[in-house]
Every structure is written in C-alpha cells, then in structure tokens.
Amino acid sequence: MARRYDCSEEKTRRHGLLEAARAVRRGDLVVLPTDTVYGIGADAFNATAVGDLLEAKGRGRGMPSPVLVGSPNTLHGLVTDFSERAWELVDAFWPGALTLVAKHQPSLTWDLGETHGTAAIRMPLHPVALDLLKDFGPMAVSSANLTGHPAPQTCDDAREMLGDSVAVYLDGGPTPDTVPSTIVDVTGRVPVLRRAGAISEEELRAVVPDLETAH
Numbered sequence: 001m002a003r004r005y006d007c008s009e010e011k012t013r014r015h016g017l018l019e020a021a022r023a024v025r026r027g028d029l030v031v032l033p034t035d036t037v038y039g040i041g042a043d044a045f046n047a048t049a050v051g052d053l054l055e056a057k058g059r060g061r062g063m064p065s066p067v068l069v070g071s072p073n074t075l076h077g078l079v080t081d082f083s084e085r086a087w088e089l090v091d092a093f094w095p096g097a098l099t100l101v102a103k104h105q106p107s108l109t110w111d112l113g114e115t116h117g118t119a120a121i122r123m124p125l126h127p128v129a130l131d132l133l134k135d136f137g138p139m140a141v142s143s144a145n146l147t148g149h150p151a152p153q154t155c156d157d158a159r160e161m162l163g164d165s166v167a168v169y170l171d172g173g174p175t176p177d178t179v180p181s182t183i184v185d186v187t188g189r190v191p192v193l194r195r196a197g198a199i200s201e202e203e204l205r206a207v208v209p210d211l212e213t214a215h
Helices: 010-026 047-057 072-078 084-093 127-136 155-165 201-207
Strands: 003-006 030-032 039-043 098-104 118-122 139-143 168-171 182-185 192-195
Touching (some): 003 010, 010 127, 010 168, 030 155, 047 139, 084 098, 155 168
Parallel strands (some): 003 168, 098 182
Antiparallel strands (some): 039 139
C-alpha cells in the first residue's frame, strides 16, 4: 500500500523524507516534487528498480531515465570529458531546469536504459527533492506520468496514474509550471540544444554564445 506524506508540515516532511530514502534503498519507487513537474524516482544504480520505473510509466528502454543529483560536485563521479562550457552552464543554471546530456564514466555500474554511454543529469531547484537527493545520492527520475499522458503538477495527479506501483509519495504542493527542463547536449566540443524548455535559448546563449541547435 502506497504511503503519502504532506511535506508542507515539518514533522511530516522529515518522516516522509526518511521513509522515501528507505524505500529507494530497498529498491522501491518514490514520487517527489521538482521545480518543473512531479517525478518518479528510483536508485540509479539498481537496474531492477530502474526497470520497474520504466515499467510503471509504460516506457521502453529506448527512452532511458534521466538522473537527478543533489550537488554539482556529484558530477565528478558520474561524467567524463566534461568541458569548460559544460561547467559554465552548471554554474549559471544549477540548481534549476537545465538537463545536461554528458558522457558517463565507463566504470559506472548502472543501467538506465539504452543511453549509448551518456546520461541526462539535472540538479533540481526544489527543497524536498534536494533533501532526498542529498540524503540518498543520485536517483533515476522521470516525470511521474504514464507515457502519453500529461506530466503531473500535483501529487494527487501522479498517484492517480501510478497508484501502488510507487511505495512513497512526497506531496510538496503544486509545482509552479508544466514546462519541462531544457536539455543541452555537452558530449561534443560545442553544446547543442536538444529540447527547448524552461530555460530559453537566449538565456543559454548569454553563457555559451556558440550554442548550436539540433536539427
């Protein structure tokens, strides 16, 4: 039976975060608020849990799960060939609605889906998400909706779609917007805008003027 915790109250929030971290360590799924939409999360290094996440969404391995982190310093253990321009984007927009696609360390024992040696990584600007990530560590987190349905802005909307496939729901109130994160590919010499989102192309170009757009 799924449990839901109201994170607007400090005591309930602390208890919910503790239970969510325990659930993730067990290999279960949790729903958490972010600064864009609600996400469904699992231990990024537990292949079975990540598979359960994709199954809960009705999503195939060809659409691998992004990874959320609680600190930019976590990148040092996750990515390789991370350029100076990529770090400039991190400095300018993290925590926030910018997802960076980077080459992951070949030694990492994770299976996020068919990533072709890359990972889509973001540090969200939401206190509940950050507290969980700082406690647990990197998590595979995708929008908490069934594939083909709108991404949820409330915990209730997420629960209506995902039900008891999720062990713990952290209710942080409505998220501010339905606009997804902007995705920039930093695997090459020049950053490439892969998906327009909450951070505009103009804002990105103010930091990396040579930004290219995917065709």
